[in-house]
Amino acid sequence: MSSNENSNDRPITVGVIDDDPMICQAMRLILEDYSAGRLNVVFTCTDGSQAIDETSGHHPDVALMDIAMPGMDGIETTRRLRALPRPPHVLILTSLSPSGTVERAIEAGAEGFVSKTDAPEEIIRRITDVCVGLPQFNPASQRQLINDLNTQQPQSRRDEARAMLDALPEREREAVVLAAEGFTNAEIAERMFISERTVKAHISSAADKLRMGRVQMARLVERADLPERL
The missing domain is CATH 3.40.50.2300 (Response regulator)
Known part of the structure; x- marks a missing residue:
């Protein structure tokens, strides 16, 4: 001016x-x-x-x-x-x-x-x-x-969570999502046709990559609000 x-x-x-x-x-x-x-x-x-x-x-x-x-x-x-x-x-x-x-x-x-x-x-x-x-x-x-920001924030957090999960190898991601849904390692092994030892390895590897514990990863999956699987 x-x-x-x-x-x-x-x-x-x-x-x-x-x-x-x-x-x-x-x-x-x-x-x-x-x-x-x-x-x-x-x-x-x-x-x-x-x-x-x-x-x-x-x-x-x-x-x-x-x-x-x-x-x-x-x-x-x-x-x-x-x-x-x-x-x-x-x-x-x-x-x-x-x-x-x-x-x-x-x-x-x-x-x-x-x-x-x-x-x-x-x-x-x-x-x-x-x-x-x-x-x-x-x-x-x-x-x-304020209303617009409140509307956008959950979507932004959801997209961020999905991107973090998508960065994992497919089998690790699948194990993490099943664990977040409440399945035990034995149940995950049965569903994925792998051993419990491999399930633990997948979840441990994902935890290292995400720098999160099992509970935090469950919260991440919850935040990602993934589409229901058929």
């Missing part, structure tokens, strides 16, 4: 991007009427391509970005704005419905979220605070990010 960004002698410049012209007009009125001259809306537009052109020309300090737009959506537009030589801060202007929206927006370079239904003073505060490097997450965006 420019060196004037934190200066008190000029307003913070803002671009508003939303596919609904009424939202653009309402945001312009809110930001300019309630900010007592602290904010200046330098452009509004209704699609991503125009947003890139307007931002390149006006160099706003902050872009308020809708997500659901025809053609280039708000996340891709955010990514392109943040790649400009003089990138604006981007606050997502949204009602946050699709799962994954928050995480995808952050990955694209957004620094926070503003609800279209937030009070004017709250929207203005978020715009001024993001300019001094404070990420802006309203309660709705915080809840969604």
Whole structure:
């Protein structure tokens, strides 16, 4: 951002991007009427391509970005704005419905979220605070990010556990899975058509490779949530 960004002698410049012209007009009125001259809306537009052109020309300090737009959506537009030589801060202007929206927006370079239904003073505060490097997450965006992470974490842990088991030789893996399912060494030997001594060797070798004891390996199999065998 420019060196004037934190200066008190000029307003913070803002671009508003939303596919609904009424939202653009309402945001312009809110930001300019309630900010007592602290904010200046330098452009509004209704699609991503125009947003890139307007931002390149006006160099706003902050872009308020809708997500659901025809053609280039708000996340891709955010990514392109943040790649400009003089990138604006981007606050997502949204009602946050699709799962994954928050995480995808952050990955694209957004620094926070503003609800279209937030009070004017709250929207203005978020715009001024993001300019001094404070990420802006309203309660709705915080809840969604936590929900998304909680949804993804078990899947990530499952995939990691499956990869660890898949790295074992097939017969060792089979012995470990059967042991985790509660079968004794004798029962495993019978099912695998091998001796108990070989079962012990398979499980011991797998334990060395995984650096785990028998109980830990059972937990690993549980976490892997393997498909049921026919």
